[in-house]
Amino acid sequence: MEDNIFLKIIRKEIPADIVYEDEEILAFRDIHPIAPVHILIIPKKSIESIARMETEDVPLIGKMFLVARGIARDLNISEKGYKLLIRVGKDGGQEVPHLHLHLLGGARLSENIHPVK
């Protein structure tokens, strides 16, 4: 049976610092933050990654960004700005096989993305 840490968080089998929840989406603080604000926004539906999304998932994926926008407003980082990152597959650095959107902010963020030599 498919299982991973995010499915366990959705099922409330392991704790998380939840900042938003509705029927379709859950958002919680990353336990290894790389920015002052580091939230993970995930669909409750089991979608492995954007590479595996279907056309029917379009409204759900779009809603994840509306949720991110709202959380950023709630946490007072909306005006200053933030980054939104989705890692897909091995080259993208995805570690958990359940779609997750990183909301990163709370400071001016340097960003260095480059091919591994």
Place this chain on the structure above:
Amino acid sequence: MEDNIFLKIIRKEIPADIVYEDEEILAFRDIHPIAPVHILIIPKKSIESIARMETEDVPLIGKMFLVARGIARDLNISEKGYKLLIRVGKDGGQEVPHLHLHLLGGARLSENIHPVK
């Protein structure tokens, strides 16, 4: 009147290496790539950033990711993986005030995001 480089690309006033276009979305190669594959996916509708998106934009934002998925498949990077990044506002490093999604792949990508000291 509001104007910027992406609006000029949408209006075909300046050239771009377009890889996808429909009534709502345009995608083209970034002129300063930071990865072997570096595509920008933008809505034709003028949306400044995710911070300014409205509930009515949810399907359009979701569709941008379906388009990204499709371009990744077309360019044969879907199985290996990629990163999807949206910069929002000053702290996020956004430079052009028109929503744009970065599709980054074609190599295993290192990524270092951290607060500026």
